Amino acid sequence: MDKIQEVIVVEGKHDSQRLKQFFACETIETGGSSIGDVVIEKIQRAAQTKGVIIFTDPDTPGNQIRHIINQKVPGCKHAFVDKHNARTDKKVGIEHADKEVLWQALQNLVTIKDVKQGSLTMHDLFDLGLTGGKDSAALRQKVGEHYHLGDGNAKTMLARLNSLNISYEELHEVTNQ
Secondary structure: OOOEEEEEEOOHHHHHHHHHHHHHEEEEEEEOOOOHHHHHHHHHHHHHOOOEEEEEOOOOOHHHOOOOOHHHOOEEEEEOOOOOHHHHOOOOOOHHHOHHHHHHHOOOOEOOOOOOOOOOHHHHHHHOOOOOOOHHHHHEEEHHHHHHHOOOOOOHHHHHHHOOOOOOOHHHHOOOO
């Protein structure tokens, strides 16, 4: 069983159970998107001692939880799975992903920095078709998969791309593949 050194922050007990089925790891469960001060304090302690990986579901509540934690505990690593790799007919979540998908996500961690000004702008995303078009969501998903950034709206994708210092030229190459 592969050992994960950092503490993994997940949304609920099913996520913890799924990860512990495949990996030797420690988890902290947020209990949903209304994260209390006690949970934030646990995450802060874990960040100071072992490091933290935020591994939430690939949906809107999961992105909200990531954002909250990233604001209160900057410098955490992030693991992402794509929606199509973590779903059943009715639900989406990391508890539905298979071992290989989870392992790949844990091997491609990203640290999202709070970047106020990056090289990419919303105009660049519009120019590249990542926002404002009928296929923009699919194109953002392609970019998210390529850079292991997960799914998100244009604003979220812009922040994640800028935190990785992705240039317009690099992004142009990915969007035109």
